[in-house]
Amino acid sequence: MADNSKDTTHFGFQTVAKDEKAGKVADVFHSVAAKYDLMNDLMSMGIHRIWKRFTIDCSGVRRGQRVLDLAGGTGDLTAKFSRLVGETGEVVLADINSSMLKMGREKLRNLGVAGNVSYVQANAEALPFPDNYFDCITISFGLRNVTDKDKALASMFRVLKPGGRLLVLEFSKPLLEPLSKVYDAYSFHILPRIGQLVANDAESYRYLAESIRMHPDQETLKQMMEDVGFENSTYYNLTGGIVALHRGYKF
Ligand SMILES: C[S@@+](CC[C@H](N)C(=O)[O-])C[C@H]1O[C@@H](n2cnc3c(N)ncnc32)[C@H](O)[C@@H]1O
Numbered sequence: 001m002a003d004n005s006k007d008t009t010h011f012g013f014q015t016v017a018k019d020e021k022a023g024k025v026a027d028v029f030h031s032v033a034a035k036y037d038l039m040n041d042l043m044s045m046g047i048h049r050i051w052k053r054f055t056i057d058c059s060g061v062r063r064g065q066r067v068l069d070l071a072g073g074t075g076d077l078t079a080k081f082s083r084l085v086g087e088t089g090e091v092v093l094a095d096i097n098s099s100m101l102k103m104g105r106e107k108l109r110n111l112g113v114a115g116n117v118s119y120v121q122a123n124a125e126a127l128p129f130p131d132n133y134f135d136c137i138t139i140s141f142g143l144r145n146v147t148d149k150d151k152a153l154a155s156m157f158r159v160l161k162p163g164g165r166l167l168v169l170e171f172s173k174p175l176l177e178p179l180s181k182v183y184d185a186y187s188f189h190i191l192p193r194i195g196q197l198v199a200n201d202a203e204s205y206r207y208l209a210e211s212i213r214m215h216p217d218q219e220t221l222k223q224m225m226e227d228v229g230f231e232n233s234t235y236y237n238l239t240g241g242i243v244a245l246h247r248g249y250k251f
Helices: 018-044 047-059 076-085 098-110 149-159 177-199 202-214 218-227
Strands: 008-011 014-017 066-070 090-095 117-121 134-140 160-171 231-238 243-249
Touching: 008 018, 008 202, 014 018, 018 047, 018 098, 018 177, 018 202, 047 076, 047 134, 047 160, 047 231, 047 243, 066 076, 066 149, 076 090, 076 098, 076 134, 090 098, 098 117, 134 149, 149 160, 149 218, 160 218, 177 202, 218 231, 218 243
Parallel strands: 066 090, 066 134, 090 117, 134 160
Antiparallel strands: 008 014, 160 243, 231 243
């Protein structure tokens, strides 16, 4: 029998052709963009704000630095980085999806975020920036959706300056079995219902739950980062491992 595994990937629990996944992910985020922030607060009971705060605290970003908020969506991290880097610094919010970028740009404008932010539509697998360009890159709840994660990590490594760091905030593997069970029940039964009620879209939130289960666990992601060249890589389990923050350096 022919081995098609090189040409296929996961879209949640489905196996799809690699060249189909980006289109399917695009449909999800075009559909949820308008309700994305509200859903984040509802689904996580506001806890995503604490995970993001922790990411900022671990970033070490200072005045004057250049930061890439990749798969930045509606710009929660960008808004915080914009204040941290000040007028002499620069933040690029990059996302593959025009609807998410539009929501991000409007939100940050309403928040009065300064002119040190630019917006770029880009695929994480092929970043349109020079080598050795950013002091820090974050990708928050984005890597899970990327078709070729190794290619994306290698692309991030290329555009980081020596001494720069990558922070990957992503769902991960809960540490305790009882927590896993409650979390499964919540994700597969309650999440799609909230999605249906608030965003009129149960399917996208079913994909969210499935894509979380298919994402590499803590140790696997750490190894993937090391395989493309990141050093001193570590991770922090947040909320019992439901989420993990990975950090690695380019030297
Ligand atoms: C769950 S949202 C996260 C948004 C934001 N970073 C946050 O933490 O709230 C995932 C984002 O990843 C973006 N995305 C998916 N695949 C991507 C890719 N290949 N390259 C860049 N962005 C991508 C989506 O368009 C979406 O805006």
